[in-house]
Amino acid sequence: MTSAMMQSQILVIGAGPAGIAAAIAADSKGQSVILIERAESAGGILNQCIHDGFGSIRFGEQLCGPEYAYKEIKRLEGSSVIAYFHTTITEIRREEDFFLIDAVSPKKGTMTLKVEAIILATGCRERSARQIFLQGDRPSGVFTAGLAQYVINCMGYLPGKRCVILGSGDIGLIMARRLTLEGSSVLGVYEIQNEPSGLSRNIVQCLNDFGIPLHLSRTVIELHGKHRLESVTIMDVDENRQFIKGSEQIITCDTLIVSVGLIPEHDMVRELGIKYDPHTSGPIVDQTYMSNVPGIFCCGNALHVNDLVDYVTESGEIAGDAAVDYLNGIIPRKKIELIIDQSIGSIIPQTISLSATKTFTLPLFIRSKRTMRKSILRITNGGNELFTKRFNVVKPPEMIRIDLSCEISKVQTDFPFLISIKEERS
Amino acid sequence: MRPIEMICINCPLGCQLTVSRKADGALEVSGNNCVRGIEYAHTELENPLRRVTTTVNSGSMKVPRVSVKSSESVPVEEIFLIMERIEGFRLNRSCKCGDILIDHISGDIDLIATQDFTFSEGEVKI
Numbered sequence: 001m002t003s004a005m006m007q008s009q010i011l012v013i014g015a016g017p018a019g020i021a022a023a024i025a026a027d028s029k030g031q032s033v034i035l036i037e038r039a040e041s042a043g044g045i046l047n048q049c050i051h052d053g054f055g056s057i058r059f060g061e062q063l064c065g066p067e068y069a070y071k072e073i074k075r076l077e078g079s080s081v082i083a084y085f086h087t088t089i090t091e092i093r094r095e096e097d098f099f100l101i102d103a104v105s106p107k108k109g110t111m112t113l114k115v116e117a118i119i120l121a122t123g124c125r126e127r128s129a130r131q132i133f134l135q136g137d138r139p140s141g142v143f144t145a146g147l148a149q150y151v152i153n154c155m156g157y158l159p160g161k162r163c164v165i166l167g168s169g170d171i172g173l174i175m176a177r178r179l180t181l182e183g184s185s186v187l188g189v190y191e192i193q194n195e196p197s198g199l200s201r202n203i204v205q206c207l208n209d210f211g212i213p214l215h216l217s218r219t220v221i222e223l224h225g226k227h228r229l230e231s232v233t234i235m236d237v238d239e240n241r242q243f244i245k246g247s248e249q250i251i252t253c254d255t256l257i258v259s260v261g262l263i264p265e266h267d268m269v270r271e272l273g274i275k276y277d278p279h280t281s282g283p284i285v286d287q288t289y290m291s292n293v294p295g296i297f298c299c300g301n302a303l304h305v306n307d308l309v310d311y312v313t314e315s316g317e318i319a320g321d322a323a324v325d326y327l328n329g330i331i332p333r334k335k336i337e338l339i340i341d342q343s344i345g346s347i348i349p350q351t352i353s354l355s356a357t358k359t360f361t362l363p364l365f366i367r368s369k370r371t372m373r374k375s376i377l378r379i380t381n382g383g384n385e386l387f388t389k390r391f392n393v394v395k396p397p398e399m400i401r402i403d404l405s406c407e408i409s410k411v412q413t414d415f416p417f418l419i420s421i422k423e424e425r426s
Numbered sequence: 427m428r429p430i431e432m433i434c435i436n437c438p439l440g441c442q443l444t445v446s447r448k449a450d451g452a453l454e455v456s457g458n459n460c461v462r463g464i465e466y467a468h469t470e471l472e473n474p475l476r477r478v479t480t481t482v483n484s485g486s487m488k489v490p491r492v493s494v495k496s497s498e499s500v501p502v503e504e505i506f507l508i509m510e511r512i513e514g515f516r517l518n519r520s521c522k523c524g525d526i527l528i529d530h531i532s533g534d535i536d537l538i539a540t541q542d543f544t545f546s547e548g549e550v551k552i
């Protein structure tokens with residue numbers, strides 16, 4: 001079988017909201033763009049998120065996930081982006097100043113693409129039950145929250161009748177409501193930390209509305225059941241996350257839904273020499289969302305896990321625009337590092353590249369490490385204060401977005417930017 | 427009435443509210459950082475409204491479910507009523523995102539498709 005050879009300036013991998021936005025942004029500036037998606041259609045994770053709460057920033061209304069996807073797919077269909085669905089990338093090779101990509105699809109067979117820039121928009125995957133430490137048997141009836149969501153919303157099956165939810169991430173909370181509406185009984189949500197990791201809105205509308213208890217500082221430690229799950233052991237933890245002896249309880253259930261976090265997905269490009277940030281688990285990027293490998297950009301959940309799709313689309317647009325600038329030879333000069341202290345969980349971007357412009361404005365996405373009230377966010381550079389903003393409260397589940405504007409003449413380019421949040425004493 | 431704890435969800439602050447009813451029947455709200463917290467406590471206690479989002483049986487094997495929503499928000503206790511009415515429903519036809527699939531599912535509320543769906547006779551579920 002011969003392999004078709006194709007050429008384009010930009011390849012976008014993944015047709016979720018991030019990839020769609022990136023492809024359209026680059027296309028609208030006249031670049032040739034190929035979009036490759038391994039699923040049969042576009043929309044990504046939005047297709048299974050049938051609940052509402054998407055798009056309030058971009059569209060000013062609360063859309064359901066598939067409705068947001070619908071709007072974006074219509075925009076994609078109106079562009080000249082060439083999209084290949086049901087297509088798997090088997091290899092990416094980096095040559096001198098271009099990339100060669102092997103891909104295969106049932107319809108087209110094998111093909112090789114030659115492109116000058118790649119935008120990764122592959123989303124994230126879920127931490128599985130195996131990645132957290134659970135003792136005991138390995139029965140069936142253990143699902144990640146996203147898988148349970150797919151099974152119910154897309155296949156129309158109920159995973160089980162009596163469910164325990166481990167972890168208070170948003171998908172777990174949303175599944176607590178979904179299972180209840182479909183007739184399962186949800187016995188409780190168990191969270192090892194002393195505060196929920198999901199949004200307040202989801203605590204109220206997914207748990208409180210239905211009287212589902214949220215147990216903080218309490219976790220599942222052991223599974224029981226030969227074939228199907230029969231029960232789980234739960235246990236309390238203290239402030240240092242040490243188990244409290246004697247607090248064990250056994251709960252009879254046939255299903256455990258695990259919602260213990262998401263990790264950006266990029267197994268496919270591990271070998272290209274991209275540097276990763278341990279805080280976000282995504283690539284280290286500058287404000288153009290380009291990684292340390294020239295020509296490789298990243299956006300959406302592949303860059304860092306987002307809770308708002310509006311920001312995902314924005315990040316796709318930034319990466320799409322920047323990839324075009326890169327192809328046009330606009331090369332930033334000096335890099336400044338953004339360094340976070342103990343108060344901050346993660347930041348995007350991690351570096352800023354200074355270009356020839358006199359001023360710059362860029363969005364920064366920051367997650368605090370813990371909940372802090374009456375606090376102040378500060379950015380300093382060589383002892384000078386560049387930015388401050390006060391917050392009544394900051395919470396880890398709710399990402400902070402700020403616009404940082406600077407005059408380059410005022411920046412000491414040999415010093416990093418230091419970012420911190422402190423509680424103010426009243 | 428015992429004081430009720432709730433979280434205001436009108437803005438990302440998520441104030442922890444405590445609501446109690448005074449002897450004259452009026453509600454007393456504390457913990458809010460702005461007036462919207464008081465309004466929130468009132469609607470939440472007196473008539474909490476939610477959008478119903480769920481799926482219906484498409485009648486097809488390839489795409490078994492079609493996602494839907496209620497045209498407006500409904501009182502919380504009406505959610506299960508709507509779920510019950512959806513249970514026996516089978517679409518068995520194509521629809522577009524935004525189409526009304528069941529009109530007047532509850533009072534003036536319709537059930538609306540939130541995705542496009544193409545029905546083909548060849549894939550009918552038995």
Ligand SMILES: Cc1cc2nc3c(=O)[nH]c(=O)nc-3n(C[C@H](O)[C@H](O)[C@H](O)COP(=O)(O)OP(=O)(O)OC[C@H]3O[C@@H](n4cnc5c(N)ncnc54)[C@H](O)[C@@H]3O)c2cc1C
Pocket residue numbers: 013014015016017018019036037038039042043044045046049052053054055087088089121122123124149170171174265268299300301302305306307308309310312
């Ligand atoms: C359960 C859940 C609930 C959420 N709720 C809300 C909410 O209420 N409001 C809100 O605003 N946001 C919400 N979000 C957040 C937001 O919707 C997501 O962060 C956003 O959709 C992610 O978009 P993405 O394009 O980065 O990734 P995805 O949508 O995951 O898209 C990635 C795409 O890449 C494809 N892909 C992956 N690997 C490859 C490969 N090797 N080759 C080809 N293609 C590949 C995948 O098939 C997929 O289509 C929620 C997210 C989740 C998971």
Ligand code: SF4
Pocket residue numbers: 434435436437438439440441458459460461462463464466
């Ligand atoms: S009371 Fe006001 S400040 Fe507090 S969460 Fe509600 S809207 Fe926000």
